Amino acid sequence: MVFMAIKVVALDIHGTILASDDYDNVVIPRRGLERFFNRCSDRDAIVVGASDSINAINDIDAVARYHNLPWLIEGFWDFYTLDGSPKDFSHITLNEKVNPRELLVIGDNKDNKDRGGAEAIGAHFILVPPYSVTLEDNFSFDQIDLSKY
């Protein structure tokens, strides 16, 4: 099989990088995220948002402003609102003109929405534990090893 390097990383937003129950947009983004953006950039992979919520961009913007984190805005190449379950990640591969094997989806939904959507088109998928105000969070984006892709 031909090895295809990751060119696009699609990040779910709520529960993956923002706490899902942070209704006031005051909770710090998930640990390791700024370094993760830098590691993607080092590998010439772009990062896009892939949320089923039309509020995702506003929530990112609000958290970035609250904590003065310009990298949280600048780190995203684009945002996609993908309705439904499973999410149709082919919108991303078609628009960014990449093969599904060059797409890595990262999300907290283990069922249809994130994982099912990625698997439906043959994209890579990494499941992360749900990020929430009310759950202890032992996950950091530093744990994601991009050298495998």
Ligand SMILES: [Mg+2]
């Ligand atoms: Mg989510």
